[in-house]
Amino acid sequence: MRLEDEFAVAAPIQEVYATILDVERVTGCVPGAELLGNDGDVHNVGIRVKVGPISMQYRGDVEIVERDEAAHTAKMRVKGREVRGQGTVEATAQLRLSEDGSTTRGAIEVEVALSGRAASMGQGAxxxxxxxxxxRFARNLARMLEADGAAAAGAAGAAGAPAGEPLSSDPAAAAAQVEREVRDEDENAISGREIVGAVVRGRLSSPLVSAGLAGVTLGLLGFLLGRRAG
Amino acid sequence: MSKQLISVRINDELFEGEVEPRKTLADFIREDCTLTGTHLACEHGVCGACTILLDGEAVRSCLMFAVQADGASLTTLEGLAPEGGPMTPVQQGFMEHHGLQCGFCTPGFVISAHAFLRDHPDPTEEEIREGLSGNLCRCTGYQGIVRAVQRAAEITREDVTA
Amino acid sequence: MSTVEKPSAARFVGARVQRREDPRLLSGHGQYIDDVRLPGMLHATFVRSPLARARIVAIDLEHALAVPGVVAIWDGSALNGDAATPLWDWAGEGTPFPEVRALAEGDVRFAGDPVAIVIARDRYVAEDAAELVDVEYEPLQAVVGRELAEASTGRAHDGIDTNVAWSAASPTDPALEAAFAASAHVITETFRQQRHVNVPMEPRGLVAHWERGAEQLTVYASSQNPHQDREYFARVMGLPEHHVRVIMRDVGGGFGQKIFRTREETAVALASRRLGRPVKWIEDRQENLMAANHARDEQMTLRVGVDADGVITAIHASHLADVGAYPLMPAMMPGFMALEVLPGPYRFARYGWAGKSVFTNTSGISAYRGPWMMETVAREIMMDVVAREIGVDPAEIRRRNVIQTEDLPYTTPTGREYDRISPAQTLEAALEEIGYERFREEQARARAEGRYLGLGISTYIEPTAGAQGPTGIEAATVRVEPSGKVNVLMGTGSHGHSLETTMVQVVADQLGVPIEDVRLLQGDTAVSPYGGGTAGSRSAVIAGGVARISAIKLREKVLELAGHLLEAAAADLEIEDGTITVKGSPGSSIAFADVARIAYYDPSRLPEGMEPGLESTSRYSAPPATYANSTQVCTCEVDVATGEVRLLDYVVGEDCGVMINPMVVEGQIAGGVAQGIGGALLEHLAYDETGNPLAITFKDYLLPTTEDVPDIRYVHVETPSNTPGGHKGVGEGGAIGAPAAIVNAVADALAPLGVRVTSQPLSPDRVLAMIDDARSA
Incomplete structure (x- = not known):
């Protein structure tokens, strides 16, 4: 499946490009991500995707297979699998940065092959x-650059959320800070009644095109794990 | 995993037990209390088979942890009518109108119907259909179930006026 | 509406007797598979492949085995060798079949393929450990999609160098082509039906207990068919049949999914033997939707020739089925059955067919309520297509083609012999009940107001009680115990079918005892005689038939003994309400219970040569098929702004012969109709192009609710069959007829917009897309 996302950071393009390709630093901007080791352009990375009460944890390798500093593009290949569970992920991500006044815009195109419970949630989810x-990544990236003194102003993340306090320049401390914030944000438990309502609303679409119901699906993800919860 | 001591009153009997915090209320009821009248058919909160009354409210016991029910008072299908005594109007309605076939979803429907009729003593068919739309049955096509609930309301009214 | 004359003694057969099962099930005292607890019982779960097709490179159990409470973990290479034979094998001339093993070995062939079994002290621990089993896969190209499979460069199975599992066609027939050439109209259309899942509310599960001392395997099964299970486990485990006992108690639905035992259940039994301890496995819903067997996923192209009046001159049908990786029935079954049953309720002479089934890397296909029902879907939607095309009313075109009573006996072009059916009557009865003409007027008014109402008809003949091989016979032991209470022992596998009530009705009538005095014991191979289980709409016909035969035989003995005791001729006696009386001499009577007591305890009072006791066992070999017939008619409104289909009215005209219990008959029909509504409007087990299942929760696999199934009305026509009791089957018909009726109603509603409906489910987004397509065409 193909995913596309965009973000914007109020920082110079070279600065943003250099930071993004510094895997050790940038890992701290990705909620739940953790750099486990390096071998040249191959980085062993762990990531926990937290949805409601449930986290799915993946571990694998991220390899930077192409970089073009002049064009501000890069290509990464990801191969990983669930730490607890049997799901796998294989992806190729194409990053393209462009200048828009004092803002740097990023476009990410990902071709991803998922298996296991994540795949069963459908493309929408x-x-x-x-x-x-x-x-969140864009917001954190802006905060990191801001902490470095390199960013003039805050970020304009894809979600439009305002930047919080600057992110620590120490990768480990930044990662911990991000995780704490994400946990706080995600702590909105879903009641059974809401699930039922969501399911009833969800009946208006077929599983092949459930994009509009992504939120509902995500709510259910918590229960996908059955006894694994907790 | 460390266990937590909980005490839950189910069908007027006190159950105390040590449970892992991750144990669902449904598993506690079925395994620790051996009350197997509560059924699990999806374990993700959609089908309603595991519905029980918790302090009088219909809840899905697969979506709760047992520790969350500490101190609560529960009613399961086994506790609706006294052992060997007469059936409740809802049970009677299900029997008269073939509201069950395989019986697996039945605990959830009967409990949900009890909670529904308490709040809607004189429901229209449309209200019944809406009120029970959160429970799934694969056998009956819901024909007997809707009629059973109508009949239960009728029996209850007769009992009150009698 | 015709009614049959019931035997004068009948008091229970034909009555809406309340169910004997209900008090237990309504009070929470059913005994379902997950309610079985044995001392020392362990719990199993499975590690499943996340990929549709991959090589297994390595399996690392180290972390999983270290979880406290884990007893054993075995992968395919460790466990499969314990099986004495392939689990099942449908290979034949030109029909390849994979070797079916309990666990995947070397490679995986669908997402959900069981790769390892984890046994632990409880299910939480087992699932913890299963997550830690580290399987390294090398992905391979997955074969996905029934229309892509044959040409795919991938292979669904190692060792089978084609994805075509079965392919056959009727011989070239010049007369067929001549009939098409002579037809006023020849119309061709393809109809598609998506993948469904049976979805019994209780998922699969079992408790297998290897009893070391007795060298016996006892299986508590969630099954439809205990005796065939016994045979299965004996075969695959290399055990003599009398060292296997299968017990099924309450079963939370099956609808075909629980006819056959599956790979996981086999793995659990093998594990129990290795460990010498009881092992329980209870499937969760995601596993059930992902890895229990699926159904439908097929398409049929019909070429229909009609004369200027719409009378059918010739039909050619070709069918394509996706049977998944490990079908539980022969790959030819869905297609061959559909093609063979297709002529249905219509008279026509020229018929040709072609069928093909393909393997894909998806969960295997098995039986689901009317597994051949694509014939009704295609034929009945086609009847409306033809009617619209040539400008004939859809009810009228059916009238012109339907088999009339005077045509009987009638042999279809595929050799099925019909007699004692009433398709013309059920068609008319259903049309009358729904108010066909009145609806057409209402529809016209609604159209003038810009509202889209539609009516759909679906007419079909349902082959029931198919009797051959293991399902050809049924047995009943009717035993009057010394107190006069009656146990009936049968090899049925009722799981929602109410046989504990209906079989008792049949026996109580014949013995003349109160219904409370009779009880059915079934589902335990150590207790009941061999029987074919409960599937294929067979129980009323075959089980009901033999219960009657056996009870009549025992009644004769009771009367002979009573006559001897009362010094009267047996022919002069009657039994009513537990008392045997000399007709016309109310003073001369004896209690049924006294006869029973004497039969067991006082042999000296028996007639010369009579064996003590009161017990009869009979076996009944049924005809190859017994035909029921039905017409379903429904009306709907389609909201063209939202795409929502709302069913307004629903009528089923049904002839299932003599009804043992109309309440149960209607319950069976209603349940089937609801499943058909699900298939027509909601249910779709979709896969993405790489073979990931996309509907493994009830959020994505949508079942009908109270708000989707309208009030259903029934019109009963009772034409007795030529089997004992005159019954016909009724279990599957609802599901067979409903999808076509609903599709036709929607197509009728949207006909003014030029919409053509040839596939399901008619979910709002798809209805909107069809309207858009028609508008832009």
Missing amino acids: IQDVSSKLVG
Whole structure:
């Protein structure tokens, strides 16, 4: 499946490009991500995608297979699998940065092959998770650059959320900070009644095109794990 | 995993037990309390088979952890009518109108119908259909179930006026 | 409407007797598979492939085995060898079939393929450990999509160098082509039906208990068919049949999914033997939707020739089925059955067919309520297509073609012999009940107001009680115990079918005892005689038939003994309400219970040569098929702004012969209709192009609710069959007829917009897309 997302950061394009390709630093901007090791352009990364009360944890390799500093593009290949569970992920991500006045705009195109419980949620849900992640990533990236003193102003993330306090320039501390914030944001438990209502509303679409119901699907993700919860 | 001591009153009997915090209320009822009249058919909150009354409210016991029910008072299908005593109007209605075939979804329907009729003692067919739309049955096509609930309301009215 | 004359003694057969099952099930005291608890019982779960097609490179159990409470974990290479034979094998001349093993070994063939079994002290621990089993896969090209499979460069199975599982056609027939050439109109259309899942509310599960001392396997099964299970486990485990006992108690629905035992259930039994302990496996809903067997997923192209009046001159049907990776029935079954049953309720002489089934990397196909029903879907939607095309009313075109009573006996072009059916009567009865002419007027008014109402008809003949091989016979032991209470022992596998009530009705009538005095014991191979289980709409015909035969035989003995005791001729006696009386001499009587007591305890009072006791076992070999017939008619309104289809009225005209219990008959019809509504409007087990299942929760696999199924009305026509009791089957008909009726109603509603409806489900988004397509065409 193909996913597309965009973001914007109020920082110079070279600055943004350099930061994004510095995997060690940028990992701290991705909610739930953790850099486990490096081997040249191959980086061993873990990521926890947290939805409601449930987190799905993946581990795998991110390889930067192409970079063109002049064009501000890069291509990455991802291959990973669930740490607890049997799902797999294989993806190729194309990053393209462009200048828009003092803002840098980023476009990410991802061709992803998922299996396991994430795949069964359908493209709509995955796009939703992806957009949320990219939005948070952009916001955190801006805060990181701001902390470096390189950014003039805050970020204009895809989600339009205002930037919070600057992100620590220490990757580990930044990661912890991001995780804490994400946890706080996600702590909105879903009641059974809401689920039932959502399911009833969800009946208006077929599983092949459930994009509009991504939120509902995400709510149910929590229960996909059955006894694994907790 | 560390266990937590909980005490829950089910059908007027006190159950105390040590449970892992992740144990669902449905599993606690079925396994620890051996009350297997509560059924699990989806474990993700859609089908309603596991519906029980928790302090009088219909809840899905697969969506709750047992520790969340500590101190609560529950009613399951086994506790609706006294052992060996007469059936409730809802049970009677289900029997008279073939409101069940395989019986697997029945616990949830009967409990939901009890809660529904308490709030809607004189329901229209449309209200019944809406009120029970959160429970799934694969056998009956809901024909007997809707009629059973209508009949239960009727029996209850007769009992009150009698 | 005709009614049959009932035997004068009948008091229970034909009555709406309340169910004997209900008090237990309504009070929470049913005994379903997950309610079985045995001392020392362990719990199993499965590690399943996330990929549709991949090589298994390595399996690392180290972390999983370290979880406290884990007893054992086995992958295919460790466990499969315990099986004595392939689990099932439908290979034949020109019909390849994969070797079916309990667990995947070397490669995986659908998302959900069981790769390892984890046994632990409880299910939580088992699932914890299953997550930690580390399987390395090398993805391979998955074969997905019935129309893509044959040409795919991928292969669904190793060792089978084609994805075509079965392909056959009727011989070239010049007379067929001549009939088409002579037809006033020849119309061709393709109809598609998406993949469904049976979805019993209780998922699969079992408890297998290897009893070391007895060298016996006892299986508590969630099954439709305990005796065939016994045979299955004996075969695959290399055990003599008398060292296997299968017990099924309450079963939470099956609809075909629980006829056959599956790979996971086999793995659990093998694991129990290895461990010498009881092992329980209870499937969760996601597994059920992903890896329990699926159904439908097929298409049929019809070429129909009619004369100027719409009378059918010739039909050619070709069918394509996706049977998944490991179908539980022969790959030819869905197609062959559909093609063979297709002529249905209509008279025509020239027929040709072609069928093909393909393997794909998806969950295997099995039986689901009317597994051949694509014939009704295609034929009945086609009847409306033809009617619209040539300008004949859809009710009228059916009238012109339907088999009339004077045509009987009638042999279809595929050799099915009909007699004692009434398709013309059920058609008329249903049309009358729905108020056909009145609806047409209402529809015209609504159209003038810009509202889209439609009516759909679906007429069909339902082959019931198919009797051959293991399902050809049924047995009943009717035993009057010394107290006069009656146990009936049968090899049925009722799971919602109310046999504990209906079989008792049949027996109580014949023995003349109160219904409370009779009880059915079924579902335990150690208790009941061999029987064919409950599937294929067979129980009323075959089980009801043999219950009657056996009870009549026992009644004769009761009367002979009573006559001896009362010094009267047996022919002069009658039994009513537990008392045997000399007709016309109310003073000369004896209690049924006294006869029973004497039969067991006082042999000296028996007639010369009579064996003590009161017990009869009979076996009945049924005809190859017994035909029921039905017409379903429904009306709907389509909201062209939202695409929502609302069913307004629903009528089923049905002839299932003599009804044992009309309440149960209507319940069976209603349940089937609801499943058909689900298939027509909501249900779709979709896969993406790489073979990921996209509907493995009830959020995505949508079942009909109270708000989707309208009030259903029934018109009963009772034409007795030529089987004992005159019954016909009724279990599957509702599901067979409903989808075409609904599709036709929607197509009728949208006809003014030029919409053509040839596939399902008619979900709002698809209805809107069809309207858009028609508008832009």
